[in-house]
Amino acid sequence: MEEINRLEAIAVPVAARVGDLVASIDTPGLILDLDAFEENLRKMQALAERHGVALRPHAKAHKCPDIALRQIALGAQGICCEKVSEAIPFLAAGVRDIHIGTEVVGAGKLALLARMAGKARFTVCADHPRAVEALSAAMAEHRASIGVFIEVDIGQKRCGVQSHDEAVALARLILRLPNLEFSGIQARHGGLKLAASLRRREKSSLKAARLIRRYLRALEQADIECPRVTGGATESAVFDVANGAYTEIQAGAYAFMDADYARIDWGEALSFRHSLFLLATVTSVPEADRAVLDAGVKSMGAASSPAFAENPGWRCVAVTGEHSVLRARNPRALPPLGAQIRLVPGQCGLTFNLHDAVIAVRGQHVEAIWPISARGLSR
C-alpha cells in the first residue's frame, strides 16, 4: 500500500470548479468577471451597429473559443486571428468567418490555411507578389479558395505595401490568379496604445481615414472595386467607426480593459470596465509597508505594471518571474499574509497566452471554466 502510494503519480490540482466561491480559487488564477465582460461586449457591438460598421473582434486578445462564440452571438461578423495555427480551435468550435490579419509565408502554413479554408470562410493578408502566388498555388492544390486583403502601411511601420502603385499591382495579381478573391485592404494605425490623449487618437484615426481613401481612389482609378476595409483598434474605435473609411473594426482588448488600456484617457465617449483579473495571494509580508504576491510575469505576461483593483493606495514596485511586490502608502492598509488580491494585468493578450483556462465568475461564484484553446498557438 505504502509502495503503491509512493509510485502513484501526483496530478496538477484543478484551480477551481464550477460553483466554487471565488475566494477558494487557487492562485495565481485568471478570472473573468462576466457582468463586466458582457457589458463591454454589448457596448462595443452597439457602437459598431450605430455606425453601420461590422465588428470583427480580434481573438489574439483572448485565444478562447467560448469568448469568440459570445462575441459572435451578439452580432460580431466573425473573428480575426494573428496566426494560422491560432485559428484551429476557433474553427473547431464552429466559428465560420475567420480573418488571418497577417502575412503568411511557408509551405506548411499555406497548406494548413488551405485545409481550413475548405471548411469555412477565410481571409488573409498579403503585401508581396511572391506571397500571393504561393497562396494561390496552395489553395489550388487543396481545391480551396480564400479572400485576400492587401495590407497597406499607414504608419504602423511593420508589414504592408508602401505605395499606391504596389497596392494596385498586387490587387491585379490577386484578381488574376486562381482560387483567390480580392477582399479589400487592411490598414492599422499601430503604435497608438500609448498615446494617452483622446484628441491624439482622434487625429490618428482621421489621418488613417485620409490615407485609406487615397488607396481606395488609386484602386478605383485602376477600375478595381475594393469590397472591404478592415482595421482599427479598441483605443481608437470610437473614431474608427465614424471616420468613414473602415467597413469593419478589429478590436480585442475592449472586452477586458487591461491596465495599460485603463491608463489612457477615455473621455466621455466610450469606456469599458475591467473584466479580467489575476487572483494572487500574499505569501510574504517582510516589512510594515511591503507585501509579496505569488503572481509575476510568468502568469501576467507583461513587465508593464499591473494595477490593483481593490486599493488605489497600493503600488506595484517590482514584478519578477513569479512574484510581484506591493507597497502600501499607509502601512495599516497592507494586506495580511494569505490575503487574496485582484491584479489587473498589464496587457490582456499576453496574459491569456499564459493560461490553459480562464475562470468565468459571476459575483462571488465560479460560473464556468473556459479553455484558452489557442494558448501558445503562435505558428
Next chain:
Amino acid sequence: MEEINRLEAIAVPVAARVGDLVASIDTPGLILDLDAFEENLRKMQALAERHGVALRPHAKAHKCPDIALRQIALGAQGICCEKVSEAIPFLAAGVRDIHIGTEVVGAGKLALLARMAGKARFTVCADHPRAVEALSAAMAEHRASIGVFIEVDIGQKRCGVQSHDEAVALARLILRLPNLEFSGIQARHGGLKLAASLRRREKSSLKAARLIRRYLRALEQADIECPRVTGGATESAVFDVANGAYTEIQAGAYAFMDADYARIDWGEALSFRHSLFLLATVTSVPEADRAVLDAGVKSMGAASSPAFAENPGWRCVAVTGEHSVLRARNPRALPPLGAQIRLVPGQCGLTFNLHDAVIAVRGQHVEAIWPISARGLSR
C-alpha cells in the same frame, strides 16, 4: 466524402520530428543547440566541483524534466523550483531532491507539497512564523516531513526575514515543531542581472557573503547549527562559489545564455555559449532595410530585445505580440522573404514558459523533442 472532409477536425501540425533538418522546422520554433548546451552544463558543474560547492540548477529557467535529468546526471545536487506545482513533472520524471525556493502559503498548496514530500526529499523556504506553523501542520496531516530554509533578505527586497533576531526565532520554531527539519538559510542577492560590470558583481557577492556570515554567527550564538546556505545566481556564480558563504549555488540561465545575460560583461573568468534560439521566418520585406519576422512577445516572452545570432549588423527595432521588426544597417544584408532567422531570446525563463516543447538539435538535425512539462505551472 465531401461532408466527412468538412467535419473532420484539423489538428495543430507538429513543428518538427526527430531526424528532420533544422531548416524544415516550422516557426516560431524553440530550439536548443545540444553541443553548446552540454558545454555550458559541464562548465558550471566543473566550476562548482572545483570549489567544493554543490550545484542546484534552477528549473524555473527551463521547466523541462529532460534538461533537469541531464544536469543531475552530470553531478547536480537536485533542482530548485520557484512554485509548488512546478515541481510535479520533475518529481514524476524521477528527480528526488527538490527545493522550493520560495514561501508557500495556502492549504491546497501545503497539502500538495506534503504529498510530494512523502515521495522524495523536499525543502522549502519560510520567512514568517505563521507560515512555519501551517507547514508543520500540513506535513503532520500527511505524515510527511520537509526541510525548511529560512529566507533572509540580503538586499533583494522581496521576501525574507529582515533581522538576525527574526531568523533565530524562526529557526527555533522550525526545530521545535514536528515534521520539520531546519535545513539552513536561503540568501539571494537579487537585482544583479542588469549590473553590467564584473567588478560590481564581485562586490555584490562579497557583500552577500559578509551578510550571510553575520546571520550564521547569530545562529551559532543561539546554539543553532546551520547545515546549508543556498542562493547565488548565474551572473555571480564565479564569485559565489568562492566567497565561502554558500554551500550550494542556484543557477539556471547558465545553460542557455539568453540575450539579457549575453549583454553583461563576463570577463575571462567564466563564459557560456548561446544554446537557446527561437527560429523565425521573414514574412514581410516592406522596405529595403526592414524585414518582419513571425516571432514576437508571445513566443519569446520578454519585451527586452532579442539578439540575432547570424548577423550583428541587424537590429531589432520593434517586438509586438507575434512579430519582430529587423532593420539592417546594410540593405544588401537584409534577409529575403521566407528566410529562416535565429533569434536569441531576451530572457530564457520567460521563453520556455510559452512553449510546450523544446526541439533539441545537433548540427543541422533534430535529435530529440523534449516536453516543457512545467510550462504554465505557476501555482
